[in-house]
Amino acid sequence: MKLLVIGSGGREHALAWKLSLSPRIHKVFVAPGNAGTAQERGLENISITSIPELIEFAKKEQIAITIVGPETPLADGIVDAFQAANLIIFGPTQKAAQLETSKVFAKEFMQRHHIPTAAYATFTDPVLAHQYIDQTSLPLVVKADGLAAGKGVVVAQTNEQAHSAVNAILVKKNFGSAGSEIIIEEFLQGVEVSFIVMTDGQHILPLATSQDHKRLYDGESGPNTGGMGAYSPTPFISPSLHAKILRDIIYPVITGMRQEGINYSGFLYAGLMITEENQAKVLEFNCRLGDPETQPIMLRLKSDLFTLIEHAVNGTLNKVDVEWDRRAALGVVMAAQGYPENPRKNDVIHGLSQLINEQAHTDNFHIFHSGTVAGGEDGKGILTAGGRVLCITALGDSIKIAQQNAYKLIENIHFNDYQIRRDIGYQGINYQKKINNCSAD
Numbered sequence: 001m002k003l004l005v006i007g008s009g010g011r012e013h014a015l016a017w018k019l020s021l022s023p024r025i026h027k028v029f030v031a032p033g034n035a036g037t038a039q040e041r042g043l044e045n046i047s048i049t050s051i052p053e054l055i056e057f058a059k060k061e062q063i064a065i066t067i068v069g070p071e072t073p074l075a076d077g078i079v080d081a082f083q084a085a086n087l088i089i090f091g092p093t094q095k096a097a098q099l100e101t102s103k104v105f106a107k108e109f110m111q112r113h114h115i116p117t118a119a120y121a122t123f124t125d126p127v128l129a130h131q132y133i134d135q136t137s138l139p140l141v142v143k144a145d146g147l148a149a150g151k152g153v154v155v156a157q158t159n160e161q162a163h164s165a166v167n168a169i170l171v172k173k174n175f176g177s178a179g180s181e182i183i184i185e186e187f188l189q190g191v192e193v194s195f196i197v198m199t200d201g202q203h204i205l206p207l208a209t210s211q212d213h214k215r216l217y218d219g220e221s222g223p224n225t226g227g228m229g230a231y232s233p234t235p236f237i238s239p240s241l242h243a244k245i246l247r248d249i250i251y252p253v254i255t256g257m258r259q260e261g262i263n264y265s266g267f268l269y270a271g272l273m274i275t276e277e278n279q280a281k282v283l284e285f286n287c288r289l290g291d292p293e294t295q296p297i298m299l300r301l302k303s304d305l306f307t308l309i310e311h312a313v314n315g316t317l318n319k320v321d322v323e324w325d326r327r328a329a330l331g332v333v334m335a336a337q338g339y340p341e342n343p344r345k346n347d348v349i350h351g352l353s354q355l356i357n358e359q360a361h362t363d364n365f366h367i368f369h370s371g372t373v374a375g376g377e378d379g380k381g382i383l384t385a386g387g388r389v390l391c392i393t394a395l396g397d398s399i400k401i402a403q404q405n406a407y408k409l410i411e412n413i414h415f416n417d418y419q420i421r422r423d424i425g426y427q428g429i430n431y432q433k434k435i436n437n438c439s440a441d
C-alpha cells in the first residue's frame, strides 16, 4: 500500500519515517517534504502543494490513506476536499479544525462544555479592550483569534505591553483578519505540557505525553518559537492526572464536538498548564500533532503507526493497543541564525552522512529534518532552508540520559551560527530528581 503525508517539517519527517516501517506499506510520498525525507528509504518527495493537484495525485497513485501534518491545509479544508473526492484522509475537517483556527471558538466551546481553562473576555472594539486592561490585574495574556504563526499571543507583564498588543492586533491589524477579534485572558502559572491523542470521533487513543520548550533561550527566556526541543514522557503527568485529563478535557472535547454536530477525527493536541494545585487547564488546542513533540513520540512508538491510523479512519480505535518504548526520548532542535524573526538560509550542514550511516544500524536515535534542501557545490550536500533545521532525537534510560545522548550527537553536526538550547528536558529532569529524591541518572 502507498500513503501520502502532507507537510515539510520535522513532524512530517518523523510521521513518514514511522509509517514507512510498517511491513504493509511499500511507499510513503511526502508533499513537499525536505532533504531528510528525500534521503529516507521508502519515502519519496513530491513537489505538489495545491489541494486539487494533491487529490489528482492521490487518485492516480491509489493512495490508501493521506495523513495531514500541519494546520494550514486543515484550515484550508483539505480533509473536506479529499472526502468529497471519496479519498481516505486522516485529520479534522475545516469545521472541526476551528478548535485551533479560532481561539474564540475554542474558548466558547470550552465554556459550553465546562472544560477547565483560563478565565477570559473577547473584544473586537479596541476601546473596550483598553478599558478592560485598565480594570484587570497583571499579568494577562492577549491573543489574536486566528492563526498567526505562533506570533499572535502576548504575555503582558505591564499595562503598556497589554495596550500595545491590543493596538498591534486590533488597530494596526498586524495579523490581518486573524486579528479582527481578540481574547484577553488570565495568566496561568505552572508547567506547560503537551497532551496529544488520536481520535476517530468517538474513541480516543492517547499518545505518549511530552513537553515542548517554546522559548528561544535557556530557562524559558527570549522570544516564543515553534518549539526548540521536546521529550517524552513527561513526569508532570502522573497516572492519576492522566486519567483526569482524559475524563475532564479530552473526552468532553470529542463528545462536545459530536453533540454540536461536528465529528472530530484526527490528532488532537491539548496544550495544558499544570498548575501548582496539580490541576490541568487548557492553554490551547491544536488540531494536529506537535512539532517537535512528534519526533520523540515517534521514536518511542513501538506499534505499527499505519495500523493505528487505519483503525482511526475506520472508527475502531477502541480495538487497538499501543506499545511504547519504556525509555525516554528527547529531541533538540538546531535552528538557523536569526530564527524565529529572520532565519538565514543556504548554509551547508556538515557531519550528517556519518550519522545517517550509524542511524541505519540502531533504533537509539534519529536525525529528523525540517528546513533543509539538497544542494551545495556538487548538489549532494544538504543546506539550511528555514528556521528550524534539524531535530536530533535520542532515546535513553532516563530523560537525563536521553538528553546526554542527543547533545553528544549534536557535537558531530555543524552549520554556521546555529542556535540550540542547552537545557532541553531540564524541568522533567529536575522534577524526576525531586520525586525520586535521588539523581535521575
Ligand code: AMP
Pocket (backbone or CB within 6 Å): 118, 141, 143, 150, 153, 155, 185, 186, 187, 188, 189, 192, 214, 224, 271, 283, 284
Ligand atoms: P497559545 O498559542 O495560546 O498556546 O499561546 C502561546 C504560548 O503563550 C503558550 O505556549 C504559553 O507559553 C503562553 N500562554 C498562552 N496562554 C497563557 C496563559 N493563559 N497563561 C500563561 N501563559 C500562556
Ligand code: GLY
Pocket (backbone or CB within 6 Å): 212, 226, 227, 286, 289, 290, 291, 292, 293
Ligand atoms: N510544539 C508546539 C506546536 O506544535 O504547536
